[in-house]
Amino acid sequence: MSDFSEGQIERYSRHIILREVGGKGQSKLLESRVLIVGAGGLGSPVGLYLAAAGVGTIGLVDSDAVDLSNLQRQILHTTADLGRPKCLSARETMEGINPDVCVVPHQCRLDSANVLNVVADYDVVVDGADNFPTRYLVNDACVMQGKPLSHAGILRFEGHVTTIVPGRGPCYRCLYPEPPPPGLVPSCQEAGILGAVAGIVGSIQAAEVLKLILGIGDPLIGRLLVFDGLEMSFRSVEIPRDPGCPVCGDRPTITAPIDYEEFCRLRGGIESNPEVQS
Amino acid sequence: MSTNGDLVELRLFGPLREVVGEKLVSVPYAGLTVAEALARFADEQGESVRPMLFDSRGNRLRSLILLLNNQTVDELETSRLRSGDVITVLLPLAGG
Numbered sequence: 001m002s003d004f005s006e007g008q009i010e011r012y013s014r015h016i017i018l019r020e021v022g023g024k025g026q027s028k029l030l031e032s033r034v035l036i037v038g039a040g041g042l043g044s045p046v047g048l049y050l051a052a053a054g055v056g057t058i059g060l061v062d063s064d065a066v067d068l069s070n071l072q073r074q075i076l077h078t079t080a081d082l083g084r085p086k087c088l089s090a091r092e093t094m095e096g097i098n099p100d101v102c103v104v105p106h107q108c109r110l111d112s113a114n115v116l117n118v119v120a121d122y123d124v125v126v127d128g129a130d131n132f133p134t135r136y137l138v139n140d141a142c143v144m145q146g147k148p149l150s151h152a153g154i155l156r157f158e159g160h161v162t163t164i165v166p167g168r169g170p171c172y173r174c175l176y177p178e179p180p181p182p183g184l185v186p187s188c189q190e191a192g193i194l195g196a197v198a199g200i201v202g203s204i205q206a207a208e209v210l211k212l213i214l215g216i217g218d219p220l221i222g223r224l225l226v227f228d229g230l231e232m233s234f235r236s237v238e239i240p241r242d243p244g245c246p247v248c249g250d251r252p253t254i255t256a257p258i259d260y261e262e263f264c265r266l267r268g269g270i271e272s273n274p275e276v277q278s
Numbered sequence: 279m280s281t282n283g284d285l286v287e288l289r290l291f292g293p294l295r296e297v298v299g300e301k302l303v304s305v306p307y308a309g310l311t312v313a314e315a316l317a318r319f320a321d322e323q324g325e326s327v328r329p330m331l332f333d334s335r336g337n338r339l340r341s342l343i344l345l346l347n348n349q350t351v352d353e354l355e356t357s358r359l360r361s362g363d364v365i366t367v368l369l370p371l372a373g374g
């Protein structure tokens with residue numbers, strides 16, 4: 001706390017006056033390292049709020065370029081960024097908001113070979129991926145390395161959010177032991193997403209990450225928050241850890257990251273989009 | 279003929295809500311187990327809904343969350359539904 005500049009004291013003053021944050025908490029944020037998987041609909045609000053909050057190091061995983069159809073919700077990117085790698089566009093936006101923040105681009109797709117290495121460098125991970133293989137991969141890697149993970153998924157007017165802290169509650173596989181059969185649950189590309197729904201759900205993830213770093217409040221551990229944007233309602237569902245969970249259970253059977261290749265196949269003549277993107 | 283005394287509600291989300299076209303469906307399933315109710319619902323709704331609940335061999339998908347009155351259900355095969363119960367079916371959402 002002693003080495004805040006005057007600019008920093010002013011920049012973070014609304015945090016610092018919060019009893020739950022203070023100078024100590026703000027220092028924690030500045031020293032923390034968060035990995036955001038996907039610089040898309042969820043990753044955008046998460047990235048913006050974490051950068052503004054002064055999370056010192058923010059890793060971004062995304063292999064895609066900014067597409068015109070992204071801009072309806074992916075508020076890290078602008079029209080001038082069309083065609084640029086999302087990682088770089090996002091870095092510019094986030095570092096532009098707050099020069100205290102160092103954004104580390106990981107311009108790649110996560111797979112079983114690289115996921116542990118990428119995750120290992122960070123304190124907290126945010127799942128803003130747009131596909132099941134990446135979601136299971138990130139969950140498994142976080143459980144294996146004991147990293148807290150903010151999970152969310154969105155579609156149309158709905159969103160799900162939960163916070164996974166290995167050892168303190170269920171993981172994604174406790175909720176859904178296996179991915180649904182390919183093609184059953186559509187992507188945002190196929191079924192649409194109201195842009196602001198991504199903003200609402202991603203902002204919840206950002207708040208959860210900040211709470212985890214600060215060690216305050218009650219994170220969504222063991223609770224799945226189900227958001228219905230048409231009703232404008234939230235339901236909180238308690239989900240217990242499954243002692244038989246293949247990755248976080250008492251006798252895990254998944255002990256190394258696995259890829260779900262079947263999701264990458266063509267389906268119904270339309271290529272499913274395995275990219276970490278929207 | 280069903281009477282109000284048999285009715286339970288199915289609360290649907292995500293792709294299942296899309297396919298069925300309703301977020302809340304009243305069905306005369308009181309007295310059935312949750313597992314039986316799900317099978318009956320798939321039978322009645324037909325081939326667009328069945329794959330969202332069961333795999334091709336008839337096993338319940340392992341990618342569903344089933345709630346009875348907002349609680350996870352341990353006894354899917356044995357606990358009997360009562361009039362007014364609400365079954366919630368959640369599928370994971372891929373989008374981000």
Ligand SMILES: [Zn+2]
Pocket residue numbers: 170171172173174175242245246247248249
């Ligand atoms: Zn688990």
